Amino acid sequence: MIVSDSLSRGVTNVAESKPPLFGKSRTRGGAAARPTSFAFQGRQRPVAAAVGGAPGVESPSCPRRLRRPSETLRPLPSPNTLVPWPPAGTRLAATPEGGGSGSGGAAARSGPRVAEGFGDAEGGTLRAAREPEGAPASAETMAEEEGPPVELRQRKKPKSSENKESAKEEKISDIPAPERVPKHVLFQRFAKIFIGCLAAVTSGMMYALYLSAYHERKFWFSNRQELEREITFQGDSAIYYSYYKDMLKAPSFERGVYELTHNNKTVSLKTINAVQQMSLYPELIASVLYQATGSNEIIEPVYFYIGIVFGLQGIYVTALFVTSWLMSGTWLAGMLTVAWFIINRVDTTRIEYSIPLRENWALPYFACQIAALTGYLKSNLNTYGERFCYLLMSASTYTFMMMWEYSHYLLFLQAISLFLLDIFSLKQNDKVYEVYKIYIFSLFLGYLLQFENPALLVSPLLSLVAALMLAKCLQLNVKKGSFVAKIIKVINFYLVCTLTITLNIIMKMFVPHKENGHMLKFLEVKFGLNMTKNFTMNWLLCQESLQAPSQDFFLRLTQSSLLPFYILVLIICFLSMLQVIFRRINGKSLKETVTLEDGQIGERPEIIYHVIHTILLGSLAMVIEGLKYIWIPYVCMLAAFGVCSPELWMTLFKWLRLRTVHPVLLALILSMAVPTIIGLSLWKEFFPRLMTELMELQEFYDPDTVELMTWIKRQAPVAAVFAGSPQLMGAIKLCTGWMVTSLPVYNDDDLLKRNENIYQIYSKRSAEDIYKILTSYKANYLIVEDAICNEVGTMRGCRVKDLLDIANGHMVCEEGDKLTYSKYGRFCHEVKINYSPYVNYFTRVYWNRSYFVYKINTVISFQS
Numbered sequence: 001m002i003v004s005d006s007l008s009r010g011v012t013n014v015a016e017s018k019p020p021l022f023g024k025s026r027t028r029g030g031a032a033a034r035p036t037s038f039a040f041q042g043r044q045r046p047v048a049a050a051v052g053g054a055p056g057v058e059s060p061s062c063p064r065r066l067r068r069p070s071e072t073l074r075p076l077p078s079p080n081t082l083v084p085w086p087p088a089g090t091r092l093a094a095t096p097e098g099g100g101s102g103s104g105g106a107a108a109r110s111g112p113r114v115a116e117g118f119g120d121a122e123g124g125t126l127r128a129a130r131e132p133e134g135a136p137a138s139a140e141t142m143a144e145e146e147g148p149p150v151e152l153r154q155r156k157k158p159k160s161s162e163n164k165e166s167a168k169e170e171k172i173s174d175i176p177a178p179e180r181v182p183k184h185v186l187f188q189r190f191a192k193i194f195i196g197c198l199a200a201v202t203s204g205m206m207y208a209l210y211l212s213a214y215h216e217r218k219f220w221f222s223n224r225q226e227l228e229r230e231i232t233f234q235g236d237s238a239i240y241y242s243y244y245k246d247m248l249k250a251p252s253f254e255r256g257v258y259e260l261t262h263n264n265k266t267v268s269l270k271t272i273n274a275v276q277q278m279s280l281y282p283e284l285i286a287s288v289l290y291q292a293t294g295s296n297e298i299i300e301p302v303y304f305y306i307g308i309v310f311g312l313q314g315i316y317v318t319a320l321f322v323t324s325w326l327m328s329g330t331w332l333a334g335m336l337t338v339a340w341f342i343i344n345r346v347d348t349t350r351i352e353y354s355i356p357l358r359e360n361w362a363l364p365y366f367a368c369q370i371a372a373l374t375g376y377l378k379s380n381l382n383t384y385g386e387r388f389c390y391l392l393m394s395a396s397t398y399t400f401m402m403m404w405e406y407s408h409y410l411l412f413l414q415a416i417s418l419f420l421l422d423i424f425s426l427k428q429n430d431k432v433y434e435v436y437k438i439y440i441f442s443l444f445l446g447y448l449l450q451f452e453n454p455a456l457l458v459s460p461l462l463s464l465v466a467a468l469m470l471a472k473c474l475q476l477n478v479k480k481g482s483f484v485a486k487i488i489k490v491i492n493f494y495l496v497c498t499l500t501i502t503l504n505i506i507m508k509m510f511v512p513h514k515e516n517g518h519m520l521k522f523l524e525v526k527f528g529l530n531m532t533k534n535f536t537m538n539w540l541l542c543q544e545s546l547q548a549p550s551q552d553f554f555l556r557l558t559q560s561s562l563l564p565f566y567i568l569v570l571i572i573c574f575l576s577m578l579q580v581i582f583r584r585i586n587g588k589s590l591k592e593t594v595t596l597e598d599g600q601i602g603e604r605p606e607i608i609y610h611v612i613h614t615i616l617l618g619s620l621a622m623v624i625e626g627l628k629y630i631w632i633p634y635v636c637m638l639a640a641f642g643v644c645s646p647e648l649w650m651t652l653f654k655w656l657r658l659r660t661v662h663p664v665l666l667a668l669i670l671s672m673a674v675p676t677i678i679g680l681s682l683w684k685e686f687f688p689r690l691m692t693e694l695m696e697l698q699e700f701y702d703p704d705t706v707e708l709m710t711w712i713k714r715q716a717p718v719a720a721v722f723a724g725s726p727q728l729m730g731a732i733k734l735c736t737g738w739m740v741t742s743l744p745v746y747n748d749d750d751l752l753k754r755n756e757n758i759y760q761i762y763s764k765r766s767a768e769d770i771y772k773i774l775t776s777y778k779a780n781y782l783i784v785e786d787a788i789c790n791e792v793g794t795m796r797g798c799r800v801k802d803l804l805d806i807a808n809g810h811m812v813c814e815e816g817d818k819l820t821y822s823k824y825g826r827f828c829h830e831v832k833i834n835y836s837p838y839v840n841y842f843t844r845v846y847w848n849r850s851y852f853v854y855k856i857n858t859v860i861s862f863q864s
Contacts, residue, residue, distance in 0.1 A: 192331075195331065196325055196331030196334070199321070199331050199334065199335060200318045200321040200322055200325070200331070200334055201318060203317055203318060203321055203334070203335065203338045204314035204315060204316075204317045204318035204321070205314055207313060207314050207317045207338065207341075207342060208310045208311055208313060208314030210342070210690075210694070211310045211313055211351060211352075212306075212307070212310050213694055214352070214693060214694060215306065215310075215352070215355075217693075217694060217695075217696065217697055217698060218352070218698045218700070219232050219698070219699070219700045220697065220698070220699050220700070224700075226302075227706060227709060227710070227735055228700075228706060229302055230302075230731075230734050230735050231700075231702055231705055231706065231709070231731060231735065232700055233354075233355070233356060233731075233734060234353075234354065234727065234730075234731070235354070235726075235727045235730055235744045236354075236357070236730060236743075236744045236745060237354045237355060237356040237357060237730075238730035238731050238733065238734040238735075238744075239278065239730045239733060239734070239743055239744065239745065240278065240280070240282075240283060240356040240357075240358075241283075241302075241305065241356050241734055242730075242733050242734040242737075243260060243274060243278070243280050243283050244283040244286060244287060244301070244305055244356075245301070245734070246259065246260070247260070247283060247284065247287035248287055248290065248291070248301055253287070253288060253291075256287070257275070257284065260273075260274045260275050260280060261273045261274070261275050261276070261451070265739060266733060266739065266740070266743070267739070267740065267741065267742070267743060267751070267754075268721045268739050268740070268741050268777050268778045268779070269777060269778055270750070273451060275451070276450055276451045276453055277745070277747070277748060278405075278745060279358055279402070279403060279404060279405045281402050281403060282356075282358075282361040282403060286304070286305055286308055289304075289308070290304050290305075305355075305356070306355050309351070309355050309356070309360055309361065310351075312360070312361060312364040313349070313351055313360070313364065315364045315367075315368065316363060316364035316367050316633075317338050317341060319364065319367035319368045319370070319371045320334075320337050320338070320341060320367055320371075320633055320636065320637045321334030321335070321337055321338055322334065322371045323337075323367070323370055323371040323374050323637050324336075324337040324637045324638075324640045324641045324644075326371065326374050326375050326378070326606075327374060327606060327607065327610070327637075327641040327645070328640075328641045328642075328644045328645040328671075329645070330644050330671070332644050332672070332675050332676075333640045333641050333643075333644035333645070333675065334640070335679070336640035336643070336644065336675050336678060336679060337636050337637050337640040337641075339679060339682050339683075340560065340562050340636040340639065340640065340682075341633060341636045342690070343560050343562075343682060343686045343690075344556065344557065344560055344562060344632060344636070346556065347553065347556060347557065347628050347629070347632045348629060348632045348633050348636070349629060349633075350629060358403060358404045358405070358406075359404060359629065359630075361403045361404070362400050362403035362404035362407055363629075363630065363633075365396045365399045365400040365403060366396070366400045366407070366410065367633070368392065368396040369392075369393055369396035369397050369400060371392075372389045372390075372392040372393035372396060373389070373393055373414075373435065373606075373609070374606045374609075374610070375389040375606075376389040376390060376393060376431060376435075377431060377605045377606040377609060378604075378605075378606055379604070379605065390434065390438075393435070393438060394438050394441070394442075397411070397438050397439070397442045398441075398442040398445060398446065401442050401443070401446045401456075402446060402449070402450070405455070405747055408443070408455075408456060408459040408460075408461045408462075409459075409460075409461075410630065411439060411461050412459070412460045412461040412464060413613065413616050413617065413620075414613060415435075415436070415439060415461060415464050415465060415468075416464070416612075416616065417609055417612040417613040417616060418432050418435055418436075418609065419432075419464070419468060419496065420612050421605060421608055421609050421612065423489060423492070423493055424581050424584055424585075429472070433468075433469070433472065436465045436468055436469060439461060439462075439465045440462075440465055440466075440469075443456050443459070443461065443462050443465075454511050454512065454513040455513060457507055457511045457513075458504065458507045458508050458511050458513050460500070460504055462503075462507070463499075463500045463501075463503040463504035463507065464496075464500045466499075466503055467495075467496045467497075467499035467500040467503060468496055470499060471492055471495050471496050471499065474495070475488070475492060486585065518536065518537075518540075518746075518749060518752060521534075521537060522537055522540055522541070522546075525537050525538075525541060526541065526546075526623070526624075527623075533806050533807050533809075534807060535756045535759065535803050535804060535806075535807040536752050536753075536755070536756050538803050538806065538807070539800070539803055540746070542797075542798035542803070544625065545624070545625055545626030546624055546625070546626055547624075547625055548622065548623060548624075548625060549621070549622065549625045549628065550625075553625065553628065557632075557635075560682070560686070561678060561681070561682070562635060562636065562639055563635075565639045565642065565643055565678070566635045566638060566639040566642075568642065569638060569639055569641070569642025569643065569648065570611065570614070570615075570638070570642075572601070572642070572648055572651055572652055573601060573602065573607055573611045573642070573648070574611055574615075575602075576600060576601050576602030576603075576651050577602040577607075577608050577611055578602070579600075579602055580600065580602040580603050580608075596646055596647055596650055596664060596667070597650070597664060598650075599647070599650040599651045599653065599654030599655075599663075600651065601645070601647045601648050601650075601651045602651075604647075610634075610638060611638075613634070614631070614634050614635070614638055617630055617631040617634055618631055618635075640675070643671070643674045643675050643678065644671055644672075644674075644675045645671060646664075646667040646668050646670075646671040647667075649666070649667035649670045649671060650663060650664065650667040653666065653667060704848045704849055704850035704851060705731065705850070705851075707848055708783075708846075708848065708850075708851050708853070709731070709732070709735040709736055711846050711853075712732065712735075712736045712738060713735075713736050715845075715846070716736075716738065716781065717780075718738075719739075720738055720739070720780045720781055721738070721739045721740065721741060721777070721778050721779050721780050721781070722738055722739070722740050722741070722779065722780070722781045722782075722783060723740070723741040723742070723758055723761075723774050723777065723779035723781065723782050723783070724740075724758065724761075724782065724783035724784070724785065725758070725759070725783075725785055725788060726742045726743055726744040726745075726755050726758075727744050728783060728785060729741070729742050729743060729744070730743060730744045741754060741758055741774075741777040741778075741779050742754040742755045742758050754777070756807075757773050757777075758773070758774075758777075759800060759804060760773055760804065760827070761782065761784060761827050761828055762788055762789055762800055762801050762804060762826065762827065762828050763801065763804035763805065763808055763810075763826070763827060764804075764805065764808070764810050764822035764824050764825065764826050764827070765808070765824060765827055766824050767827070767830070767831070767837050767838045767840070767841050767842070768837070768841070770827050770841075771841040771842075771856070774856055775856065779856055780855065780856055781845075781853055781854065781855055781856065782842060782853070782854045782855075782856055783851055783852070783853050783854075784828050784831065784832075784851070784852040784854070785850065785851060786849070786850055786851070786852070787850065788800050788801075788828070789801070789826070789828035789829065801826065805822075808822075810822045831852075831854065832852060840857070841856070841857055842854040842855070842856060842857065843855045843857060
């Protein structure tokens with residue numbers, strides 16, 4: 001390209017007139033650097049106007065060219081950038097090279113680097129060539145000397161959307177790439193998880209096999225006839241298994257379900273929905289599995305049924321193992337949990353005595369739900385693990401609610417624990433409210449599939465969750481830690497409590513319900529808020545499972561070392577939790593991740609939840625001993641977690657300000673040494689006892705009951721209705737299939753009233769009164785049990801005949817002594833004598849050492 005004369009003269013004039021900016025600046029040739037401006041194709045612009053650059057003259061000979069979309073622009077230099085001048089004698093010329101670049105720059109190849117300049121719209125590349133003074137040089141000559149050009153591009157200012165995208169890209173680029181984990185670390189993690197999972201599954205399987213072997217040795221089950229096997233199911237367990245047999249006898253599953261939902265062959269003069277009232281979903285599932293898998297050709301129904309229950313107990317133990325493992329980080333805690341659970345099985349489960357109980361079906365799912373909730377509350381959980389825990393928690397919550405009619409009360413306690421966890425801002429609200437959504441979904445789905453069970457609508461769980469969701473909508477967004485935020489927390493707590501009570505009262509006003517109404521009356525009497533002479537309430541209070549724990553209970557837990565370690569762990573975790581709460585109240589923020597050196601185990605949300613939950617369950621277990629079967633497994637898990645957790649020991653050492661030994665090292669050592677010592681001591685003391693129990697062959701021998709059932713099957717008419725104690729009626733329904741007047745079911749007011757009326761056969765009532773009661777239920781046969789009639793109880797006042805005397809007003813208290821008075825003798829004694837008027841109403845047809853069977857006469861013949 002030929003540079004115009006005017007442009008060449010302009011460059012020469014500027015180069016000669018400008019003095020050096022920084023004094024003498026030496027170049028490779030030794031000449032002082034002089035200020036200069038660049039010659040652009042078609043336009044002349046100064047390098048930096050701030051330092052005296054001469055204005056350029058635009059050449060009309062070169063048209064402007066628009067930049068292509070694919071071309072990018074480099075950023076402009078700062079206006080305050082100082083640019084060194086090229087050496088004296090340097091000429092600037094424009095070349096046609098890089099025509100599509102869109103911008104240009106200049107650089108002195110032989111001397112110091114020249115700062116970036118501006119390019120014209122045409123896109124010509126500018127280069128600076130150094131020549132001796134006075135020597136003319138062409139553009140071609142400069143291009144050959146300088147080599148390849150340096151292109152400088154100007155970036156166009158992006159739009160707002162482009163700004164956001166570029167900001168995101170810069171933010172992503174600023175995040176350091178995660179370092180690859182070494183292979184040996186990955187192998188260690190995999191080995192730890194594999195060994196832990198293997199230990200958890202093995203523990204569950206071994207416990208299930210242990211239960212099966214113990215059950216076989218205790219009852220000699222395989223060598224018994226079917227009738228003798230069924231007699232081992234006592235009380236309400238017999239009722240549950242009888243419906244399992246009915247499902248297997250049904251021509252189809254649909255027909256079997258219809259007969260259970262419209263059952264009029266169990267209780268006389270009463271049609272009941274047995275599936276809803278007795279929660280028979282386990283029996284429905286077991287019957288379907290037995291027929292669908294073709295097990296009827298391989299195994300007997302009773303073995304299949306108890307095998308499922310024992311398998312669920314294995315899952316129960318595995319879930320406790322996993323929960324303790326998740327909390328402590330070591331599967332050694334899971335092994336210790338299983339050991340304590342089996343050693344204290346008298347207080348952890350009732351599987352040995354009543355296999356078909358609803359709690360034996362439901363509590364394994366509750367343990368799985370707790371394990372999933374523990375993982376879900378952890379702070380360092382990844383997305384996939386969080387989703388898995390959420391799905392497992394949803395499925396186990398709903399299944400638990402379907403298996404047990406009292407499940408929503410346990411979930412209510414759990415919801416209270418989560419509410420307290422949330423009210424102190426110890427965990428993000430999002431996860432807690434996701435659990436509340438699971439509760440609502442489970443209640444709604446359970447209400448539909450349990451034939452619109454009104455007990456779920458009036459449950460305190462629904463009222464609490466609804467109040468919590470409503471309070472969240474009304475909650476204001478304020479700065480955390482401020483005084484206003486603390487006041488709002490208190491108001492929110494009061495609002496939730498008030499709304500819960502109000503909503504529950506409203507639901508009970510508009511939803512007709514009768515289920516579990518006796519529970520409130522029982523609690524009133526239990527806590528001394530009310531006094532009653534009612535037989536049912538006093539009989540429930542006298543049940544061992546509903547009384548306060550005895551001293552033997554605490555002695556057993558202490559001998560197995562469970563109770564001392566549980567108290568130690570609970571105190572440390574509770575105090576650490578209070579410390580975190582006070583820090584939170586003072587406005588200090590919690591850490592996202594808690595390290596071992598921090599010594600703050602109370603900052604972990606899953607630990608706080610378990611501490612609150614176990615305190616609630618323990619408080620109730622101190623009042624009602626039957627709740628120990630829910631609380632003690634929790635105790636085993638929490639105690640094992642504590643002694644195996646280095647964080648707990650580190651928290652203790654931080655309080656003690658231990659300086660002689662490195663606290664982290666000592667915490668790690670104790671977290672391994674203490675559980676090992678405990679395990680060895682338990683092995684030495686209790687393992688021989690467990691082996692002795694498995695080796696000892698026992699026998700369940702009850703010939704009188706077997707003879708009674710055999711006589712009923714052979715002599716009684718098919719349409720006969722039997723009356724007697726509810727426990728015996730359950731066995732008769734199972735072993736014979738005959739209709740009865742009452743059942744050992746305590747969640748229905750009508751059945752409870754029936755039980756009280758039938759128990760009158762052991763009171764001091766006339767023969768005519770007893771006859772009227774029995775005929776009102778269309779009873780044909782009456783069975784009197786000698787064990788109840790001649791009962792000698794350790795607690796006077798808790799015998800059935802004593803409770804009946806109190807309810808009927810036949811008990812008189814004089815000078816501290818309780819005396820009974822009635823003009824009639826006790827019916828169960830008088831009817832055995834065979835004199836009038838008893839023989840006019842009842843005729844004895846069978847008796848043995850334990851039972852007396854009387855036929856209720858339809859035509860009364862009075863004898864003198």
